[in-house]
Amino acid sequence: MKLFLVGGFLGSGKTTAILQAAMGLQEEGKKAGIVTNDQGDTLVDTALFRMNHVAAEEVSGACFCCNFGELLDRIGKLRDANAGVDIIFAESVGSCTDLAATVVNPLLQLENPLDISLSVFADIRVLAIYLQNHKKVFHRDMNYIYQKQLEEADILVVNKTDLLSDRQLKKAKSLIEREFPGKKILYQHSLTKEGVLPWLTMLLNFPTLPDLKATLQLDYEKYASGEGLLAWLDATVDIRTSDKKAAVLGLILIKLIRTALDQLKYPIGHLKFLISDGDWYKKISYTPGQPFKKQSHKEMANTHQVTLMVNARVQTQPLLLKRVFEDAVRKLKRTTVCQITEKNLASFKPGYPRPTHRVQHINK
Ligand SMILES: Nc1nc2c(ncn2[C@@H]2O[C@H](COP(=O)(O)OP(=O)(O)O)[C@@H](O)[C@H]2O)c(=O)[nH]1
Ligand SMILES: [Mg+2]
Structure with missing residues (x-):
């Protein structure tokens, strides 16, 4: 069973991309499901997936990391005979980080580990300004969360490329590639099934993690303070x-x-x-x-x-x-x-x- 964990800042386009990818898979006869996640408990994202006939379960009231038991339960619900899902996406809260240590590795330690990858989305306009502006875009402690999210990505999906001109895109790409040498980076827009196809292809062919995933060094005080700003x-x-x-x-x-x-x-x-x-x-x-x-x-x-x-x-x-x-x-x-x-x-x-x-x- 494949589990595609999707992180990245608020509004970077995670739900839009997952919806397109899930609908694309369903057109090919595969059944995709999604676990949504939020600190609140009436979620627009869950309603949106369900209205588009994508099986959706939610972990609400806390992030995946702090409610790992519920995440496992929701994955189980999607896998059971009624939902019969082949591929699961899990979208984490946009202000959440440290997913390698708190979600990926605990999942890899299960008796029947899942095939799991961590994609992190970033809005190309925000990321370009962040890199140009010496990493000061949000409040200091929120910048910290943003940086840590990017750092732990297996696949960094730089999204909303349709919103930049060719010249702006070229400049943004050179800044991004200088900042993240050696990282798997995809540039895309997520508004259509075709737009997300390279990402989906990469996910489906992503190599199984042999062991545990490398984790972040994280200052939880700063992390909490960043999240507490909202x-x-x-x-x-x-x-x-x-x-x-x-x-x-x-x-x-x-x-x-x-x-x-x-x-x-x-x-x-x-x-x-x-x-x-x-x-x-x-x-x-x-x-x-x-x-x-x-x-x-x-x-x-x-x-x-x-x-x-x-x-x-x-x-x-x-x-x-x-x-x-x-x-x-x-x-x-x-x-x-x-x-x-x-x-x-x-x-x-x-x-x-x-x-x-x-x-x-x-x-x-
Ligand atoms: N132009 C453009 N807008 C996008 C793209 N992806 C997402 N959006 C828009 O960005 C906003 C936030 O998207 P959403 O998927 O809810 O972000 P999330 O918070 O990361 O799940 C919505 O208005 C989307 O329509 C994209 O590739 N191009
Ligand atoms: Mg969302």
């Missing part, structure tokens, strides 16, 4: 209207939240929304530094009712992030005719990372 907010609301404009109202709520975050100057880690009426869906996502883009109302389904899921990872305090969300909902209620029901709302900071296992290994 506040998490997960919310689900139902929006009902009498005039089939529920999806458009979902868009207006998204705009209210995004505009408030900009006004307050809270830096966005990843802001993800899924609007859905059960059959139709639209995912809207904002990543670090990405300006607000008005979405066309024409793309929205005409429907009386939608569910809007919000997964926000933002550099601020949880209570302040919750206030932004609640103010936006109040404003929508005040200025439009609709019925809004909050189904769940949680806002918090991730806890100190305490991995279930930490199996160190140094290559001789």
Whole structure:
């Protein structure tokens, strides 16, 4: 059984690439499954996979490292006769690192070890600025996490190449190759099945790790401090209207939240929304530094009712992030005719990372 572990920073494109790869595999008659992971427990990514008929299980409430038992359980669920999956992707939390010691090596020590590789995604625009800017892009302790993620990649997937001109791409490549000599690096965009094909081919042919994987030297205090800079907010609301404009109202709520975050100057880690009426869906996502883009109302389904899921990872305090969300909902209620029901709302900071296992290994 192959397990493709996929790490990399918030918004680097992990889910987009896995979805394309999984759908490509399914078209060839292979069945792919995914274990999603987040500190929260109502995940846009899981809903997105399921809406696209990809078997998805989730480890929620903590990262894979700190909830290794649940990861094993979810892998088991995907492998069992009902799901009957041949290939499993596992997408880790975007602010997580040390996966070699806490996930790969414990999996390699199982009685029936899995064929496992670690891909780490990076948004080419962020990575190029990071390297140009003497590795100072985020707050100091978040830069540390970013650096450590890149360091432990078996395959470094430099993603979103479609967003650079040829000249910018050439310059970015030379910076990246100078920084990571000898590393397996792939440049791709992940918007189509063709875009992710070289990555998928590399994964399918990746050599079985003979022993344990080399692990990072990691300062957990710095790691915890970097993760603790972000506040998490997960919310689900139902929006009902009498005039089939529920999806458009979902868009207006998204705009209210995004505009408030900009006004307050809270830096966005990843802001993800899924609007859905059960059959139709639209995912809207904002990543670090990405300006607000008005979405066309024409793309929205005409429907009386939608569910809007919000997964926000933002550099601020949880209570302040919750206030932004609640103010936006109040404003929508005040200025439009609709019925809004909050189904769940949680806002918090991730806890100190305490991995279930930490199996160190140094290559001789
Ligand atoms: N232009 C472009 N956008 C991408 C690409 N891959 C992902 N995205 C967008 O980047 C945003 C974050 O992607 P997502 O897969 O959710 O990132 P994750 O947090 O790493 O799982 C979404 O808006 C995606 O549509 C790519 O190759 N090119
Ligand atoms: Mg994701």
